[in-house]
Amino acid sequence: MLHRQTLAATAAGILLAGGIGATIPAGATTAPSRTTAPTTAQVVDVRWGGHRTFDRLVIDVRGTMPPVSVKPVKELRYDGSGNRVPLAGKFFLEIKLSPAAAHNEAGQSVYKGPRLVRIHLPALRGVALTGDFEGVVTIGAAFQNKPHYRTFVLHSPERFVLDVAHTAPFCGW
Template sequence: MHHHSSRAAVIAGLVLTAVGATIPASAITQTKAAATPTSPARVVNARWGGHCTYDRLVIDIKGGTPSVGVSRVSSLHYDPSGRKVPLAGNYFLSIRLSPAVAHNSAGTSIYSGPRLATVPLYKLKGLALTGDFEGVVSFGTAFKTKPTWKVTKLHSPERVVVDFAHVNRCA
């Protein structure tokens, strides 16, 4: 009996070791970071650029990168007032960063980027800072045609990148 339980313990140890070896270090780090109370990311700027096959929005961050959610919305509204954002377009996206702030502990804005801008790119036509409320910083984007997008987090320096695909304008 003792012999079988020792073998089972060895097998269980090997399985746990194998499973542990397949967990990427980034997953462990992210779990620890999520469990550790930290100050929210600080959103300090937003900028854009046009490329051959995509338009790019870059949101500059100080501190760690927050989670990012992008969703289609029928119109843009300022948070928390609910006032409509005056950006022209047929399609709109809401970009939400959390936990994040665009102000310091005294309540003074640390965000130096555009608050409401017409953007002269092929796909991206407008950008607005729509909220800095309760640990969420939000932006709204406007388009004439239906957008597709890809979100990437880049480091050193920290930033969130949203690319909006379009036809090749350089060919």
């Protein structure tokens, strides 16, 4: 009788192990891959350039581009503290990327762009990283004149583009 119970327990163990193994797809690994894109988009840089009829602001993103909103605001404020951002200008745009972060999962900054910089282009006068707070990255842009702008996304690598006309809006904008 003892032999029969041992045999039954062994058979049950084999079947149980086989059943568990069948639920894991072949070739699956349990360790996370180090080469995959981050699960939350990471804002890694902000850069700009002047062109003949417009200035361009580019936000570089690692991972999939998150939804982006751009809205005019009366002044720029740092997220979290609410302190005023010291950029000169009469008009401001607030650019929000969410869900996004400017840091990695270990809390280390991945953002290599400017925190606050004055710019001397015909339209764009300054840029600031105003927030990396609760899954939202906020960037502020300052202008002397009301900005007439268009936005779009480019891929490979992922980047958000804001073009601001030097004067009246371009034809077709």
